[in-house]
Amino acid sequence: MAELSDKAREEFFSEAQEIIETLSRNLLSLDQSIKAGSTDPSLINEAFRAVHTLKGLAGLFGAVRLGALSHRLEDVLDDLRLGRIELAQEVLDVLFGAVEAYTRILQAEKSDSDEELDVDQLFGELERIGASATPQDSPVAGYELDPGLLAVLTEYEEHRLRANIDLQMRLYRLRVQFDLSTIDKVLEEMKERAKRHGEIITYLPTGEATSADTIELDLLMASRDDLATLVGSLGGDNLVIEEIPRRARRSAAAGAGAGTMPPRSPTALGRPDSVGMVPAGERGGLEQTASLRSLTQTVRVDIRKLDHLMNIVGELAIVRSAFGRVAEKLRGEGQRKLAAELQRLHRNFDRRLGEMQDGILEVRMVPLGQVFDRLARVVRQISREVGKEIRLVITGAETEIDKLIVEELSDPLMHMIRNAIDHGIEAGQRRVEVGKPLAGTIALNAFQKGNHVMIEVEDDGRGIDLQGLMDKAISLGKLTRSEAQEMSRDETLALIFLPGLSTRESADDVSGRGVGMDIVKTNISKLGGVIDVHSEAGIGTKMTITLPITLAIVSALLIQAGKHTLAIPLSSVSEAIAFEEAGVRFVDGREVITLRGQTLPLCRLDRLMGLETAGGSASRRRFVVVAALGQRRLGLVVDFLFGQEDIVIKPLGKSLGAVRGFAGATELGDQRVGLVLDAAGLIEEVLAGVDAPRSLERASG
Amino acid sequence: MVNLRQSTASRLARRVGDRGPVREFLMFSLTGELYGVELTRIKEILSPPPITLVPRAPRDVIGVCSVRGLLVTVLDLRRRLSLEERPLTRRARILLGEAESGEVIGLLVDEVRHVVRLASHEIEPAATALGGDVSAFVLGIGRPAGEFLILLDLLSIVSG
Numbered sequence: 089m090a091e092l093s094d095k096a097r098e099e100f101f102s103e104a105q106e107i108i109e110t111l112s113r114n115l116l117s118l119d120q121s122i123k124a125g126s127t128d129p130s131l132i133n134e135a136f137r138a139v140h141t142l143k144g145l146a147g148l149f150g151a152v153r154l155g156a157l158s159h160r161l162e163d164v165l166d167d168l169r170l171g172r173i174e175l176a177q178e179v180l181d182v183l184f185g186a187v188e189a190y191t192r193i194l195q196a197e198k199s200d201s202d203e204e205l206d207v208d209q210l211f212g213e214l215e216r217i218g219a220s221a222t223p224q225d226s227p228v229a230g231y232e233l234d235p236g237l238l239a240v241l242t243e244y245e246e247h248r249l250r251a252n253i254d255l256q257m258r259l260y261r262l263r264v265q266f267d268l269s270t271i272d273k274v275l276e277e278m279k280e281r282a283k284r285h286g287e288i289i290t291y292l293p294t295g296e297a298t299s300a301d302t303i304e305l306d307l308l309m310a311s312r313d314d315l316a317t318l319v320g321s322l323g324g325d326n327l328v329i330e331e332i333p334r335r336a337r338r339s340a341a342a343g344a345g346a347g348t349m350p351p352r353s354p355t356a357l358g359r360p361d362s363v364g365m366v367p368a369g370e371r372g373g374l375e376q377t378a379s380l381r382s383l384t385q386t387v388r389v390d391i392r393k394l395d396h397l398m399n400i401v402g403e404l405a406i407v408r409s410a411f412g413r414v415a416e417k418l419r420g421e422g423q424r425k426l427a428a429e430l431q432r433l434h435r436n437f438d439r440r441l442g443e444m445q446d447g448i449l450e451v452r453m454v455p456l457g458q459v460f461d462r463l464a465r466v467v468r469q470i471s472r473e474v475g476k477e478i479r480l481v482i483t484g485a486e487t488e489i490d491k492l493i494v495e496e497l498s499d500p501l502m503h504m505i506r507n508a509i510d511h512g513i514e515a516g517q518r519r520v521e522v523g524k525p526l527a528g529t530i531a532l533n534a535f536q537k538g539n540h541v542m543i544e545v546e547d548d549g550r551g552i553d554l555q556g557l558m559d560k561a562i563s564l565g566k567l568t569r570s571e572a573q574e575m576s577r578d579e580t581l582a583l584i585f586l587p588g589l590s591t592r593e594s595a596d597d598v599s600g601r602g603v604g605m606d607i608v609k610t611n612i613s614k615l616g617g618v619i620d621v622h623s624e625a626g627i628g629t630k631m632t633i634t635l636p637i638t639l640a641i642v643s644a645l646l647i648q649a650g651k652h653t654l655a656i657p658l659s660s661v662s663e664a665i666a667f668e669e670a671g672v673r674f675v676d677g678r679e680v681i682t683l684r685g686q687t688l689p690l691c692r693l694d695r696l697m698g699l700e701t702a703g704g705s706a707s708r709r710r711f712v713v714v715a716a717l718g719q720r721r722l723g724l725v726v727d728f729l730f731g732q733e734d735i736v737i738k739p740l741g742k743s744l745g746a747v748r749g750f751a752g753a754t755e756l757g758d759q760r761v762g763l764v765l766d767a768a769g770l771i772e773e774v775l776a777g778v779d780a781p782r783s784l785e786r787a788s789g
Numbered sequence: 790m791v792n793l794r795q796s797t798a799s800r801l802a803r804r805v806g807d808r809g810p811v812r813e814f815l816m817f818s819l820t821g822e823l824y825g826v827e828l829t830r831i832k833e834i835l836s837p838p839p840i841t842l843v844p845r846a847p848r849d850v851i852g853v854c855s856v857r858g859l860l861v862t863v864l865d866l867r868r869r870l871s872l873e874e875r876p877l878t879r880r881a882r883i884l885l886g887e888a889e890s891g892e893v894i895g896l897l898v899d900e901v902r903h904v905v906r907l908a909s910h911e912i913e914p915a916a917t918a919l920g921g922d923v924s925a926f927v928l929g930i931g932r933p934a935g936e937f938l939i940l941l942d943l944l945s946i947v948s949g
Contacts, residue, residue, distance in 0.1 A: 752860075753853050761855050
C-alpha cells in the first residue's frame, strides 16, 4: 500500500470497513428477499454502488488487492442488476465469499502484510458467473412508449422497464411540477410514496415549466395498481397521471416472446416533449452529488478521543464541586449576595455539564445492529456448511449500547450462535419427525431494561441434555455422583459454564474450536455483564445476556464499609434496606436473611475485604444493599449510605490487575479517590458455592 | 513540587566540565539510610495527596491516589525493600516513575534531599560492593562527599 499518513490510513480503513458492512447487509437482505420469492432491485443497485465506491477508494489509496476484487465483483453485480445473470443462491454464496475475502484483504492491508491471500478460487467463480451472463430482450415495444424516451434510458433503467413489463405491470406517465428549491426533497418523498405501488423507472425534465422557479418532470412509473388508486394516493395539484396504453398487438408481442419486435410508432401517445431533455450522463452526475452530500454529514472519531473528553468532563465535575464549596464559604462569611450569584452560576454550570456529559455518551452509543449484521452472515454461512436450514429472526437491532461493548460482544455472541446451530437445532429430518418446522429458528432479541441492555439468543432446538451434562461433569471429575443428585435444575444448567464441558462427544468443525461457554461467560463478565441460561428439553434453549449500557460514566451508590467510602454502580443495585442483625439465619454455613419471602444471601463487605471495621457497638444502624444481576441477588452489609452520584470509573493500574472485587476507582472530589465495587465479580465470588456445589468451586478455582 | 531541573541547572553551571560521563541522582532518605535514583527516571515529586487503601492488594502497595485526574498506584518503598516501618512525617514525598508497562507508579519516601552528580568511577557496582547476591533493585553504591548512598534502579522497582 502506498505511503500515507496514519490518519489518512485510519480513515481509509474505517470507510472501507463501513462500505463492506453495507454490502454485507445488502446481500443479507437479498438473501431474505430471494427466500421470500422476490428481489428488490434497489438492493442489487446499492450493492453495486458500494462495490463501485470501494473500487474508487482502493484506487485512491493504492490498495491493489482490494481494487482487483472490487473490479471483478463490480462486473458481476452490474450483470445482476441488468438482469443478465439470474440471482440464485449459488451466486449469493460467491458474493458472500467476496465479503469474507474483503475482510481478509483489509486485515492484511492493515497489518501491512504482503502475505499471499488465496483469492484465485473466488476470482474463478466470479468469472464463471460473469461468463454465464446472457443478453436479454423483452417486449418493451408492446407499449406506446416514446422512442425519444427509450433512447435516453440507461441500460439499468431499460432493464428495470423490461423486468416490470415481464411482471405484467402497467406503465404510467406522471407529469409533475416541482419547485426548484425543494425538488430534491419532494422527489425523494414522491419516490418513497410511489414505492408502495410500484417503481419509478426514470424521470426526465419536459422543458415546459410554468415559471422560472419550477421544473416539470415526466416520471415513468410501473405499477400493479390501476389509475384511480394511483391518483388517489399520489395525486395533487401539480401532478397529472396518465396510463401508457399497450399496443393493439400486445397479445402477439407477449405471446410470441422476445423475438418479435413490432415497429415503434413515431406518433406514440403519451409522448413527452423531448425538448430540454438532459443526457443520461448528466443525470448520473446529479445523483452522485446527492450521495456525496449525505456522506459529509458524519464524522468518524476515535473512541479514545471521546474517552479523553469524558475525562475532562469528570475533571470539570470536580471543579463544579469546588464552586459549590466556595459559594458555601462565602455565605458563611456573610457575603450573601456574592454567594447567591455564585450559587446561580454553579447551578447553570451543573446543568450544562450534565448536557455535555449526555452528549458525549450519546456519541459513544451505537446500535447493536452493527454486530447483529455480522452474526447474520455467520448464521447463513454455518447453516449452509452444516446443511441445516436456519431462520434468523432479529428484533431490537436499533437498541443502542456503548461502542466499546459492541466490539467485545461479537465473539461471545458468535460462539453462542454457533452452539445453537450445531448443538441446539436438530437435523432437518429429525425436526420433521418431532413435528417441528423443517427450518430451525434462532431469535436474536435485544431490548433496553432500565440501565441495562438485554440480549437473548434463543433457539427452538432440542434443548440442553441435562443428564448428559451431568455425566460429562462427573467423568471430568468436576462433580461426584451424590452431589449431582442433589443439584437443582438451574444448578445443573450452570454446568455448561465450566471449562471443558460440551454435551457432544466429538469436537466438530463448527463449535469445537476450543472456545467454550466458560470463555463466553468470562468475556461477558469483563464487560460487567452476566449470562443466564434456560432450557427445555425438546423445546429449545434461551441464553440471556445482561449488560450495562455504557462503561464510561455510571450512576453509583456511595456507601461506607469499615472506614472505606466505596461506590457500587447503581445499575447493579436493586434496593437498599435497613439491616437487622436479629433476622440473620445460617444456611449451609452461610448468612442469609429473608426479604419479602425470598432468601437473600448476605456478604459482610468489611469481612470479605478484610477492611478495618468502623468500630462502635453492634446495635448501630447498618444497611443491606441488594446487588442484583440477572437472576442472582446478593445482600451487601454496609455501614452507611451516602447517596447517589454520577462517577467516571477509571481502571486500576496493571500492577493491581490481580485484585478481585473492584471495577476501578473514581474521584470523589476533595482530591479523594474511592474504589468502585465490581458487583458482578462479587456476586460471582460469593455465590459461587450457591449456584453450583462446593466441589465445583474447587474444581474451577 | 520542587523544581528540580532548574536548581540542578544552576548547580551544574557552577561545576561545568570536571570529570568524564556524569549521572545525576536524586538523593532521598528512608528509615535513616540515604538512597539515590537516577533523576531522568523521575517524572515528578509530590507532597502525598490523600491515598485510598486498596484491600486485597499486594502488601507493598499502599493504595491509589489521583494526580490531576490520573489514577496512580502508590508503593511503599520501605516494604518493597523489606525495611523497618516508621510513621510518616510531613517531609514525606511521593516520587512518580513510569513502569515498563507505561503505568505511572508512585513511591513513598521519607524525605527528599537534593541532587548529586556522580561520575562513573564514583559508583561502585553492587556485586563488587555487596557480594554476588544483591537485590535486583540495587544499581550500586555511591560515595559523594563522604556520604554512603544506595543507588536504586527505579525502573525495576516500579515494574516488579
